Amino acid sequence: MKGRQIRYSDEELSFVEWRQAMSRRALHAEFVAKFGRPEVTLDQIKALCSRKGWSTGRTGCFEKGTTPFNKGKPHPARGRAAETQFKKGSIAGAAAAKYKPIGTERINKDGYLERKIHDGMPLQSRWRLVHLIRWEELNGPLPRGSALKCLDGNRRNTEPSNWRAVPRALLARLGGRYGRGYDAAPSELKPTILAIAELEHAARERYRGQAS
Template sequence: MKGRQIRYSDEELSFIEWRQAMSRRALHAAFVAQFGRADIRLEDIKALCSRRKWNTGRTGGFEKGSVPFNKGKPHPARGRAVETQFKKGSMTGAAAAKYKPIGTERFNKDGYLERKIHDGMPLQSRWRLVHILRWEELNGSLPEGSVLKSLDGNRLNTEPSNWRAIPRALLPRLGGRYGRGYDHAPSALKPTILAIAELEHAARERAP
């Protein structure tokens, strides 16, 4: 009965305290068998141990270094789970709606044409600039530290002959804000502007 007072002898309390590490169900069974206390329920033992702060020492979680009981065992899907689980290579929902096949071309936020070249990871490697792809088909991999510069200033012209590999550090000299505004300069002046920028860059590189 809830709220009933239960009295334990010193011997009974000592018995429980010394066995506090046992599971509460096993402790209750041992206590009843030892003292014949049929009036003591499992809940009574739990409440007593809680009041006295007699703990089993178990936290309810996996201890560091312990091996899960199901390690190495197969976990086949059961019931309707088989119908809804992901299939390798399949694509559904929003991912399927947004999917672009390999070879798809699009314009990026900077206005360059790029092409999807694979479906692997990482995500950002799936797309490459078309003018770089075409240039490398004829010239091999772009040298480290270099970028391609459009000779006619038109980034949509992906012909390999329209692109030239230059040091990345040369770009500020050709830019429109602090450089010579190469892209917007008259076509007749572009070769001269590029040549001067290359000379200045080479001189700076050789300076002590």
Template sequence: MKGRAIRYSSEEMAWLEKNRAMVISAYHAAFIAKFPRDDVSLINLHSLRKRKGWKTGRTGHFEAGKAPMNKGKKCAPGTGGLHPNARKTQFKKGERTGIAQKNYKPVGYERISIDGYRERKVNDDLPFKDRWQLVQRIEWEAANGPIPDGYALKCLDGNRLNCAPSNWEPVKRSVLARLNGGRWRKTLAYDDAPAELKPLVMATAKLKDRIQEVRP
């Protein structure tokens, strides 16, 4: 009982140690049947075994070389489990329920990213990150082929929602950094420049990048 130590007679302790390997539920039931004690619970006996360090011979692990009980048993095709109660709560392939169904967007659906770019859902496959692609990339590659390695698309007119291929130019990533104002933001960023100066900012960034590239 909680609050005070439980005392056991020498006869009770001898019996408890001798039968320590029994499953705890049977252990308790057998003890109560032999020694009528209304102050000894299953938890009390479990704690006693632990305090005494009595080993039960069970580790909770599968023994090496021992075949699992369900070895060779196969589930019925398409059921995912043999027991009817298990099958009731199993998801069916392609099935969506709850919040997944509420939030589902079909292939072709478009959204605006937190950075202001249009994104289009292109499939329902995994991983999740590959389900959405930038619309400007989809449109540009459809018209011009794959973007070269080491390059990224730069919006020319400053309107990121304008995904026409003519509004995007592939530039080297090193140039892209200069278009953003450079490492110390000492130069005018492309997106902040007036429309009439954007071509000059672009040309300057490319020239500086080329000078850096060929400089010994």
């Protein structure tokens, strides 16, 4: 009875102690059957074990090496949950509003035209420079260590003839801050500036080769 102390005999206590590893429900059933004490509830058996420090030995955690009971089993949605589940390949909310289909073109922060080529991962590989795509369609893969230089200074002009493969190290010689200001130079001077920069780069590479 609630609020009333339950008394146990030494035999009953010994019985419970020796079976402490059992589940509490099974232990309670055996206790009631053996001693004929239906007034003793499952919660009271639990409380007795707790007071005595008698444990089943289970922590409630998966032990290392234990296989979960539901491993490999499907977990289908039940009830109306399937109606709100994300469908494979679908997008919704803000992602749907921002989505750009494959083939979309945009101007990046550096002023180059880019094209979306796939929806996969990583994210940064989804967009590729249009002038690079067109140049490689005509000339094949860009050589390792090279970059494409815009000849007329208009980065949105993606014609392959407007782009030239140069050593990446040459770009600094053509830059505007410490180089020769190629992009801002008059059109008639651009070929001369590029030729001089290429000669300087070639001389530098030859000197480095002799020094090593």
